[in-house]
Amino acid sequence: FYIVGTDTNTFHLACTDADASYVIPRCDEPGYEEALLKIIAIERVSLVHPQPDPEVGWLSENRDSFPGLLSLPEHADVVACQDKMHSNRLMAAADVPVPKSIRAHAHLDFQDAVDSLMGRSGKVWVRAIRGAGSKAALPVTTGDQAFHWIRYWCANKGLSTTDFMLSAFLPGAEFAFQSLWNDGELLTSMARERTEYLMGNLMPSGQSSSPSVARTVHRDDVNEIASKAIQAISPRPHGVYCVDLKEDDRGVPSVTEINCGRFFTTSNFFAAAGSNMPYNYVRLAFGDRVDELPRYNACEPELYWVRGVDRKPHLFKGAPWIQRRAA
Known part of the structure; x- marks a missing residue:
């Protein structure tokens, strides 16, 4: 295959094995679609594969702009998977083993939530509902820890309380x-x-x-x-x-x-x-x-x-x- 790679950071392309590479805007910035379509035309690209989750979501939502170039799941699948709380509920309804989870919100009693989720491990898992790499994840033992962890991310990282969920901690492999x-x-x-x-x-x-x-x-x-x-x-x-x-x-x-x-x-x-x-x-x-x-x-x-x-x-x-x- 002839591989064309893209990234938002020119340094990340320094070690690429792609046959051709381009720097493009982030998918949430102006010019992303135009840049991608231009590369597709120049390089005569036959298949576009997004690897980061934000690009998966953007291309899925805008798939009509890339006819015949994507091999993605249905958009509803992408939307469900990129909301960990929503997918947790869908799986629980289908009797799939999932950790019991609660969505954070402004009126949540965090100590009650932690107490209801606490298992034999003595911990509860706090995490962002969206994002990869264990984004904003922390094992906590008290409601205050959960509240202040979420508060920090909201104050410094632009998230909101409803961007978080609390789950039973899973201690195994x-x-x-x-x-x-x-x-x-x-x-x-x-x-x-x-x-x-x-x-x-x-x-x-x-x-x-x-x-x-x-x-x-x-x-x-x-x-x-x-x-x-x-x-x-x-x-x-x-x-x-x-x-x-x-x-x-x-x-x-x-x-x-x-x-x-x-x-x-x-x-x-x-x-x-x-x-x-x-x-x-x-x-x-x-x-x-x-x-x-x-x-x-x-x-x-x-x-x-x-x-x-x-x-x-x-x-x-x-x-x-x-x-x-x-x-």
Whole structure:
């Protein structure tokens, strides 16, 4: 393929592997649509794939301006997935395991909310309803902590109280399920466990949602719950759907969010492990037959993907470095 990349920051294009690259405005700034259409014409682009959530949302809403160039889920799916509180309610109504959640508002009694959500972990999870990378996320133990955390973000980051939700804290292992669908049919999928986070030790929440260490897993419960969650959002899923899950205090994977229309940031992990979903997504968008792929467990288990800010990612079978520990 001939790849054309865009970014809002010229420095981010310095290390790109794209064949051509362009700096463009943010999708919420004037000139974005004009710039994108100009690049499409110059480079004779056949497919536009948005990766950041704001661009997924903007292009989905304005898809009529890009006829035949997008391979996105239905706009209703995108809207639902980009509101974590709304998707939580949709999944709960379909009996998908999700953390009990409450939307914050100006008249909320935060201590009552925290008390009602508090489990055996002794914590409650506060998070922004929209955004990636554990945006504005914090585990709290009191209503005052939740109130003042939200107040800080409202005063300094331009958010409002209703941009937040409080959820039961999930203390167990965290999983990421990436899948590719075609007109309601699951074509292929794979799950991984996030075992360590990039800069997680520096985050107030202890995690960043971007793993520095991840491993492939074969878990029937993760596969089944993630698939059911997607179908609770969409009666006919199409394109890319990525599901985040975390075990509750009983060990049951609960869905915390679904991102549709774009891949996980570590999709190259699965590609290196033998399941190149971005490649098959492009083939599907171009009308090629994409079949005979494993619906679940597309890669072997116990493959580790280890990466860092200043080193190349590496794929390992098992964890051979454990044997190198000093006595």
